[in-house]
Amino acid sequence: xxxxxxxxxxxxxxxxxxxxxxxxxxxxxxxxxxxxxxxxxxxxxxxxxxxxxxxxxxxxxxxxxxxxxxxxxxxxxxxxxxxxxxxxxxxxxxxxxxxxxxx
Amino acid sequence: xxxxxxxxxxxxxxxxxxxxxxxxxxxxxxxxxxxxxxxxxxxxxxxxxxxxxxxxxxxxxxxxxxxxxxxxxxxxxxxxxxxxxxxxxxxxxxxxxxxxxxxxxxxxxxxxxxxxxxxxxx
Numbered sequence: 001x002x003x004x005x006x007x008x009x010x011x012x013x014x015x016x017x018x019x020x021x022x023x024x025x026x027x028x029x030x031x032x033x034x035x036x037x038x039x040x041x042x043x044x045x046x047x048x049x050x051x052x053x054x055x056x057x058x059x060x061x062x063x064x065x066x067x068x069x070x071x072x073x074x075x076x077x078x079x080x081x082x083x084x085x086x087x088x089x090x091x092x093x094x095x096x097x098x099x100x101x102x103x
Numbered sequence: 104x105x106x107x108x109x110x111x112x113x114x115x116x117x118x119x120x121x122x123x124x125x126x127x128x129x130x131x132x133x134x135x136x137x138x139x140x141x142x143x144x145x146x147x148x149x150x151x152x153x154x155x156x157x158x159x160x161x162x163x164x165x166x167x168x169x170x171x172x173x174x175x176x177x178x179x180x181x182x183x184x185x186x187x188x189x190x191x192x193x194x195x196x197x198x199x200x201x202x203x204x205x206x207x208x209x210x211x212x213x214x215x216x217x218x219x220x221x222x223x224x225x
Contacts, residue, residue, distance in 0.1 A: 029208075030208060031209075032208045032209050032210065034210070034211035034212075036212075042217075042218075043199055043201075043215035043216065043217055043218050044150065044199075044212075044215055045215075046211055046212065046213035046214075049204075049209065049211040049213075050209050050211075055213065087149065087150060089150075089210075089211065089212070090210070091152075091210045092152035092165055093152070094149055094150040094151070094152070095149075096149050097149050097150075
C-alpha cells in the first residue's frame with residue numbers, strides 16, 4: 001500500500017501569511033492527488049484535484065503543485081476564512097491532516 | 104447541482120448492524136461515471152474511506168473493513184446504502200457519503216453529504 005505523510009500536523013499563521021502544506025507519498029503517484037479543506041462540524045470541501053487543478057469556485061489564493069512523491073498546497077495570502085484543517089488524498093487514503101491555527 | 108444527504112439511526116447497540124442511506128438529488132446515480140462512496144471520521148480524527156458502489160452494483164471496499172461492510176444501490180430511489188455489521192465502540196464516527204470521480208488513476212470526492220454521527224453504545 002502507498003503511504004501518505006502530511007506535514008506539519010499543526011501550523012500557526014497570521015492573516016496575510018503565505019502558507020505551505022506538504023504531502024509525501026511512499027512511492028510515485030504521478031499527479032493523482034487531491035486536497036480538501038474541513039471546518040469544524042462540516043464536511044470536507046474539495047479544493048484541488050489532479051494535484052494542481054483548482055476546483056470551480058475555490059479562491060485563486062489556493063494552489064497545488066507537485067508530482068511523483070512530493071506535493072504542496074499553498075495559500076498565497078491567508079484569510080480569516082482559511083483557518084481550518086486540510087487533508088491530502090490519494091484514492092482510499094487520506095493524509096493525517098494539517099490544522100491551520102491563528103497565530 | 105448534485106447534493107447528498109445521509110439518513111439513519113444515530114445510535115446503534117454493540118454487535119448490531121449499522122445501516123445508513125444516502126439520498127442523491129440534482130443528478131441521477133444511473134447516469135454513470137461516478138462512484139458513490141462512504142467515508143467516516145472518528146471523533147477528532149482523520150478521514151477513513153469505507154468503500155464505493157457504481158450504479159451497476161459493482162463495489163470495492165477498504166480491505167480493513169471488507170469483512171463487515173456491504174454497500175448497495177437503489178437506482179429507482181436514487182439512493183445508496185451502507186451496512187456495517189458487528190459494530191463496536193470503535194465504529195463510533197461521523198459517516199459521510201460522497202460522489203467519487205475515478206479517471207486514469209485520478210480520484211477525488213465531490214460533493215459530500217453533511218455527515219451523520221453514529222454512536223455505538225448500549
